[in-house]
Amino acid sequence: xxxxxxxxxxxxxxxxxxxxxxxxxxxxxxxxxxxxxxxxxxxxxxxxxxxxxxxxxxxxxxxxxxxxxxxxxxxxxxxxxxxxxxxxxxxxxxxxxxxxxxxxxxxxxxxxxx
Amino acid sequence: xxxxxxxxxxxxxxxxxxxxxxxxxxxxxxxxxxxxxxxxxxxxxxxxxxxxxxxxxxxxxxxxxxxxxxxxxxxxxxxxxxxxxxxxxxxxxxxxxxxxxxxxxxxxxxxxxxxxxxxxxxxxxxxxxxxxxxxxxxxxxxxxxxxxxxxxxxxxxxxxxxxxxxxxxxxxxxxxxxxxxxxxxxxxxxxxxxxxxxxxxxxxxxxxxxxxxxxxxxxxxxxxxxxxxxxxxxxxxxxxxxxxxxxxxxxxxxxxxxxxxxxxxxxxxxxxxxxxxxxxxxxxxxxxxxxxxxxxxxxxxxxxxxxxxxxxxxxxxxxxxxxxxxxxxxxxxxxxxxxxxxxxxxxxxxxxxxxxxxxxxxxxxxxxxxxxxxxxxxxxxxxxxxxxxxxxxxx
Numbered sequence: 001x002x003x004x005x006x007x008x009x010x011x012x013x014x015x016x017x018x019x020x021x022x023x024x025x026x027x028x029x030x031x032x033x034x035x036x037x038x039x040x041x042x043x044x045x046x047x048x049x050x051x052x053x054x055x056x057x058x059x060x061x062x063x064x065x066x067x068x069x070x071x072x073x074x075x076x077x078x079x080x081x082x083x084x085x086x087x088x089x090x091x092x093x094x095x096x097x098x099x100x101x102x103x104x105x106x107x108x109x110x111x112x113x114x
Numbered sequence: 115x116x117x118x119x120x121x122x123x124x125x126x127x128x129x130x131x132x133x134x135x136x137x138x139x140x141x142x143x144x145x146x147x148x149x150x151x152x153x154x155x156x157x158x159x160x161x162x163x164x165x166x167x168x169x170x171x172x173x174x175x176x177x178x179x180x181x182x183x184x185x186x187x188x189x190x191x192x193x194x195x196x197x198x199x200x201x202x203x204x205x206x207x208x209x210x211x212x213x214x215x216x217x218x219x220x221x222x223x224x225x226x227x228x229x230x231x232x233x234x235x236x237x238x239x240x241x242x243x244x245x246x247x248x249x250x251x252x253x254x255x256x257x258x259x260x261x262x263x264x265x266x267x268x269x270x271x272x273x274x275x276x277x278x279x280x281x282x283x284x285x286x287x288x289x290x291x292x293x294x295x296x297x298x299x300x301x302x303x304x305x306x307x308x309x310x311x312x313x314x315x316x317x318x319x320x321x322x323x324x325x326x327x328x329x330x331x332x333x334x335x336x337x338x339x340x341x342x343x344x345x346x347x348x349x350x351x352x353x354x355x356x357x358x359x360x361x362x363x364x365x366x367x368x369x370x371x372x373x374x375x376x377x378x379x380x381x382x383x384x385x386x387x388x389x390x391x392x393x394x395x396x397x398x399x400x401x402x403x404x405x406x407x408x409x410x411x412x413x414x415x416x417x418x419x420x421x422x423x424x425x426x427x428x429x430x431x432x433x434x435x436x437x438x439x440x441x442x443x444x445x446x447x448x449x450x451x452x453x454x455x456x457x458x459x460x461x462x463x464x465x466x467x468x469x470x471x472x473x474x475x476x477x478x479x480x481x482x483x484x485x486x487x488x489x490x491x492x493x494x495x496x497x498x499x500x501x502x503x504x505x506x507x508x509x
Contacts, residue, residue, distance in 0.1 A: 044155075045453070045471065045494075046428045049366050052198055053155060053180030057221055058239065059269070059286070059315070059367060083363065088313070088331055090363035095429065 030103050039096075040114055043104055050088060055113065059088060065111040076105045145190040145207050145501050149458065149467055151476055152195075154179045154496040159195065160476075161210050164460050164467070164500070167478045167488040171210040177201035177217070183224045183497055186504035187249060188231035193499070194249070196225040202236055204252055207501070214252045218245050223271060226509060228279040233296065235281050237273035244270055244283055246296055256299045262288025263308040272317025272328055272370070274508045276341055282326045284310075284317045291317070291328060291339055291348055310337045310348050318370040319508040320380065320395070327351075329370055331385055338398055351398045352382070352391055361386025364409050366427035371509055372414030372457070379439065381422050383410035390424060392442055402442045406435050412456060413437075416481060417463035421445065423481075425454045425468070434468065436484070446484060450477050455495070461502035469495035 031039060044053055050060035061067065068076065080101040083091035092101065107113045148170075151160040158174040176182075178199035185194050192213060195203040200219035205212055221240035227233070233255065234247045246256040260283075262268045268287035276282050281294045289310050295303040312332025319326050319341070328337040328348075334356035339348045368383035379401065382391045390413050392402040408430030415422045422437040431453045438445040451470025458467050465487065466479045476495050478488040503509075 041472075046365065048180055052178070052221070054178055054199075056178070056199070058181060058198065058223070086332070088315075088364065088367065090365050094363075 031100050035100070036103065039100055039104055040107070042095075043107070043113060047104075055108065063108045065109060068105075068109045073102075073105055073109060076109070077101050080105060143208070146461075148190070148207055148501045150184060150193050150205075150207065150499045150501075151467075151469065151492055151495050152179050152182045152184070152497040152499075153493040154182065154471075155494040157197075158493070159193070159205060160490075160492055160495075161207055162476070162490060164465065164478075167490065169490055169492075173205050173210055173212060175212060176203045176205075176215075179496070181223065181496075183509065184499050185225060185227045185234070185509065186499075186501055187227070188504055190501040190504040194225065194227060194234045196222050196236055198222065200238065200240075202234070202247060202252060204249075216247070216252050216254075218247070218254070223269070224273060224509065226273050226275045226281055228281070229275055229277065229507075230279055233279065235273055235275075235294075237270040237283055239269040242267040242269045242285075242287070244273060244281065244294065246299075256296055256302060258292075258294060258302065258304065260285050260292070262290055263306075264288050271315060272326075274317070274319045274326070276319065276326075277323060282317070282319065282339075282341070284314045284328045286314060289314055289332075291326065291337070293341075293344060305344060307339065307344075307348050311335065311350070315367050315385070316370045318373065321373055321507060323507040325395075327370065327380075327382075329368065329382065329385065331364075331367070334385075336382065349398075352393065352400055355384060355391060355400065355403075356387055359387075362388065362409065364427065365429070366409070366411055366431075368409065368411050368427075372412055372422075373508075374415030374417055374419065377419050377439070381413045381415060381437075381439075383413050383424075385409075390422070390437060404437055404442055404444065406437075406444065407433060407447065414457045414459065415439070416466075417459055417461065421481070423457050423459075423466060425457055428453075431455070448484065450479065450486065451475060456497045458498040458500050461500060467498050467500075469498055471495060 051063050052058045055063040081093040083089045147164045149162045157176045157179050160169050162169045177197040180198045182197050193205045200222045201217050204214040219238040222238045225236040234249045236245050243259040260268045260270050262285050268285035271284050271286050273283040291307040293305040311330045314328040315331040317328035326339040335353040336351050337348045338351045378395050380393045380395050390404045394401050408426035410424050412425045424435045434448045436446040452472035455469045455471050466481050476490045476492045480487050
């Protein structure tokens with residue numbers, strides 16, 4: 001898993017760095033279809049152990065468009081990668097590349113969790 | 115045997131022509147070998163038997179069962195299932211059907227059944243508190259809002275039955291233990307112990323019903339309350355077991371259950387450390403710690419007390435470790451399936467059932483040979499509950 005995360009980060013660097021200066025990260029195609037399926041599985045079951053299988057909340061708060069939309073998306077991506085020290089929200093940066101965390105946050109904020 | 119049954123039927127049939135239903139009625143059976151398996155995503159239960167290791171049937175329509183748990187009626191005929199979505203369902207294990215169901219809160223975490231079996235209590239996250247129901251009808255009896263010393267409603271965890279039909283539970287947000295005596299529903303008596311520590315994530319009672327132990331997430335330590343002498347107040351045990359080191363990330367909260375009969379010891383998962391803590395049940399001092407390969411989630415003692423089997427949080431949830439409780443060390447590491455969520459022994463410990471969520475299987479193991487005996491298909495299985503729990507204190 002960390003290898004894959006590292007590979008994804010490398011891919012990001014390759015895509016973002018040479019020859020394409022200043023290009024927005026939006027151009028990043030994000031995780032592959034196979035990886036997306038794994039990420040959704042992780043979201044439902046592993047994030048779901050604290051946030052609920054339906055993201056309706058549990059020990060952790062609900063992760064629904066209504067609660068997340070007013071929040072800054074980049075800050076939410078940081079929350080997923082770094083966790084919130086002093087709370088049970090763990091850091092996922094050892095498991096997830098930034099683009100993968102962003103993919104999950106986008107799904108949540110836009111209410112598109114398959 | 116079979117021939118004798120046939121003869122008996124042959125004799126009986128002409129005498130009882132008006133009872134065709136008798137032919138469809140299966141042999142009467144007990145419930146003592148039944149196991150109930152939660153299928154978390156599908157919202158259903160599998161009812162299985164542990165004599166031949168087969169699934170008898172499925173009961174559907176129980177709502178959101180992520181993180182669901184259940185308790186049994188004292189005759190072990192019914193299961194009371196606590197769903198994440200606040201649903202409380204009463205399931206008939208023999209007829210394998212839903213007997214009653216209420217949606218009693220927005221978000222629930224677990225529950226307990228009173229010592230005399232007449233009252234079922236549910237711990238709720240939203241709105242934070244405990245609600246009591248008549249075990250026969252699921253009619254509501256009492257609501258106890260968990261308003262902490264901070265004036266806010268708290269999520270409730272670690273709800274268990276105590277002596278004299280009472281209940282004990284813990285307030286996650288405000289860090290309190292409450293004892294509830296509901297014998298007069300019009301004027302329930304509540305004894306509150308505030309300030310027990312930061313973020314108690316779960317609690318349970320020792321198998322003898324005497325000590326209530328709460329684990330803390332926000333601090334290195336646990337809290338002990340002697341239910342024989344609650345007036346002496348909660349005490350901190352294993353204080354500072356993390357030795358001030360930075361905690362490791364916890365990808366799934368540990369659970370306090372499966373304490374069984376581990377001699378003089380009680381086994382506890384450390385939080386944010388890859389260790390199982392071993393405590394002396396008399397002095398409540400640490401007698402050792404066993405390094406394990408990830409964040410322990412369930413540490414379940416085999417009924418003979420000789421071993422404990424441990425499951426782990428993501429990303430190590432494909433492994434199960436067996437602890438030798440004489441040597442206090444790891445005896446074996448197994449990889450019985452993907453995403454092992456729960457472990458349950460048969461009442462005398464010769465077998466262990468475990469749920470492998472990502473394999474959609476429940477695996478039955480011979481605990482002496484540590485070999486797989488059977489593998490039963492199940493849809494995203496999580497909790498597994500033996501009806502032997504009907505006769506145990508706590509959860």
